[in-house]
Amino acid sequence: MLGKLLKYEIKATSRVFLPLYFVLIVFSAINCLMSLNPDYFSTAQFITLTLYILILVGMFVASFIVMIQRFYKNLLSEEGYLMFTLPAESWKHIVSKLIITIMWIVLSCIMSLLSILIIASQGIDLPEFLADIRMIWDTAYSYFGTSLYHFIIQMVIGFIVMITSGILLIYVSIAIGHLSNNHKKLLSIGAFIGIYIVGQIIAATLFIGNYGYSFEFKIAQQSPYPFTLVWQAIGMSAAFAVIYFIITNIILNRRLNLD
Amino acid sequence: MRPILECINLKKNFGSNHAVAGINLKVESGRIVGLLGPNGSGKTTIIKLANSLLTPTSGEILIDGKKPGVETKKIVSYLPEKTYLNNWMSIQQIIEFFSDFYSDFNSEKAYDMLKRLNLDPKEKLKNLSKGNKEKVQLILVMSREAKLYLLDEPIGGVDPAARDYILETIISNYNENSTVIISTHLISDIEKILDDVIFIKDGQIVLTSTVDNIRDEKGKSVDALFREVFKC
Numbered sequence: 280m281l282g283k284l285l286k287y288e289i290k291a292t293s294r295v296f297l298p299l300y301f302v303l304i305v306f307s308a309i310n311c312l313m314s315l316n317p318d319y320f321s322t323a324q325f326i327t328l329t330l331y332i333l334i335l336v337g338m339f340v341a342s343f344i345v346m347i348q349r350f351y352k353n354l355l356s357e358e359g360y361l362m363f364t365l366p367a368e369s370w371k372h373i374v375s376k377l378i379i380t381i382m383w384i385v386l387s388c389i390m391s392l393l394s395i396l397i398i399a400s401q402g403i404d405l406p407e408f409l410a411d412i413r414m415i416w417d418t419a420y421s422y423f424g425t426s427l428y429h430f431i432i433q434m435v436i437g438f439i440v441m442i443t444s445g446i447l448l449i450y451v452s453i454a455i456g457h458l459s460n461n462h463k464k465l466l467s468i469g470a471f472i473g474i475y476i477v478g479q480i481i482a483a484t485l486f487i488g489n490y491g492y493s494f495e496f497k498i499a500q501q502s503p504y505p506f507t508l509v510w511q512a513i514g515m516s517a518a519f520a521v522i523y524f525i526i527t528n529i530i531l532n533r534r535l536n537l538d
Numbered sequence: 539m540r541p542i543l544e545c546i547n548l549k550k551n552f553g554s555n556h557a558v559a560g561i562n563l564k565v566e567s568g569r570i571v572g573l574l575g576p577n578g579s580g581k582t583t584i585i586k587l588a589n590s591l592l593t594p595t596s597g598e599i600l601i602d603g604k605k606p607g608v609e610t611k612k613i614v615s616y617l618p619e620k621t622y623l624n625n626w627m628s629i630q631q632i633i634e635f636f637s638d639f640y641s642d643f644n645s646e647k648a649y650d651m652l653k654r655l656n657l658d659p660k661e662k663l664k665n666l667s668k669g670n671k672e673k674v675q676l677i678l679v680m681s682r683e684a685k686l687y688l689l690d691e692p693i694g695g696v697d698p699a700a701r702d703y704i705l706e707t708i709i710s711n712y713n714e715n716s717t718v719i720i721s722t723h724l725i726s727d728i729e730k731i732l733d734d735v736i737f738i739k740d741g742q743i744v745l746t747s748t749v750d751n752i753r754d755e756k757g758k759s760v761d762a763l764f765r766e767v768f769k770c
Contacts, residue, residue, distance in 0.1 A: 283638050294626060353624075360622040364589050365639045366611040460553060537591045 284375035307394035369531040447523035454530040548597035559741035568714040573721040575738035581721040615684035625664035648681035
């Protein structure tokens with residue numbers, strides 16, 4: 280059932296993202312071709328570059344809007360009549376939407392990098408470029424040593440956990456807003472701000488409580504990089520994500536009141 | 539035999555409004571039941587409670603002995619009074635969607651009905667008129683071989699010709715294993731297909747009876763009795 284939900288979630292969202300990615304790549308290609316003459320910055324070049332940046336920004340705005348719209352419109356407005364009468368548990372609805380949102384955010388990041396590479400490709404000499412990357416790697420390696428791999432893994436996991444936690448914070452805010460009879464949007468925004476502030480306070484309390492006045496000293500001890508501290512931050516973010524998920528699921532399961 | 543739908547002291551409040559005010563009800567299998575009442579009497583609320591789109595304030599609602607959940611959703615085919623069709627699929631795609639999620643969905647039957655009602659499977663849902671959207675939803679719901687059909691105002695928005703065809707479809711689907719509950723206030727149109735009626739007013743049941751009983755004992759049509767009971 281989760282597989283089917285994922286399939287339809289991709290179908291519903293890819294019609295927004297695939298054309299956007301296509302246009303982004305086309306515009307980066309145009310920009311690449313237009314920058315043949317670096318001494319002459321024409322109006323046309325200015326326009327295509329501006330459009331490219333707008334599309335790039337639009338892609339991330341779209342990710343944000345689609346995330347909210349798929350959760351609110353597909354589950355808690357009229358379409359919810361269809362979705363919640365399917366023989367699927369409510370947690371599967373949340374998970375399918377979460378996974379697909381993460382997928383599009385990660386893909387959007389990859390597409391932006393790719394588009395920047397396309398634009399820059401005109402001025403890049405490939406062997407030189409690879410040598411530069413090699414040099415960056417070597418510099419990082421000489422600083423971190425073997426813990427460079429640790430650093431990279433931590434960055435990737437941290438990135439995914441932060442995105443997940445952020446998405447679930449929005450889901451739980453919308454779900455809490457749904458509990459109100461007349462002011463769903465207002466309560467959603469209020470819930471978002473409230474939960475965010477409480478989260479910050481808890482984080483600050485825990486970390487200062489844990490490290491106290493010797494905060495800087497402890498960080499300096501974790502040389503060359505405060506892995507433990509970052510893992511703790513990731514762990515806490517993950518714990519928040521789990522709490523948001525559980526609350527969202529309880530609301531969809533036991534407090535669903537579709538208008 | 540276990541009732542297909544059972545309400546035990548079922549209550550649902552919206553703020554201070556008692557939409558369903560303590561209902562006890564049993565519906566047996568193999569019947570076509572009219573859930574009849576004026577606007578705002580609680581018909582839709584009961585049906586939504588049966589689909590777990592609403593949560594009861596107190597009491598219980600059971601489908602085939604179970605609380606609404608994944609297992610009951612497999613055997614309930616529900617037509618809401620709202621349009622739940624999204625704006626990006628075609629009729630064909632939503633049929634595929636239904637046959638993907640419901641193992642009791644019969645695509646052949648769906649295409650057959652589309653043809654009879656002159657609907658093009660390639661048409662996008664967002665381009666359909668309101669009446670045609672209702673027809674598509676009804677086709678989706680009636681193409682399942684479910685144990686319980688919950689139809690909320692199934693004929694409200696469609697023309698009389700389609701109305702006849704829809705009622706015909708409901709009867710032809712009916713077998714001794716399936717039950718149809720139709721909520722409506724358009725009684726004269728559906729009276730001829732009903733076995734039983736439930737009259738509901740202000741969230742309470744005022745009368746349950748077989749249609750034959752009403753005709754034989756009271757010498758009235760359901761429509762006439764309804765007008766009498768709910769006289770303003």
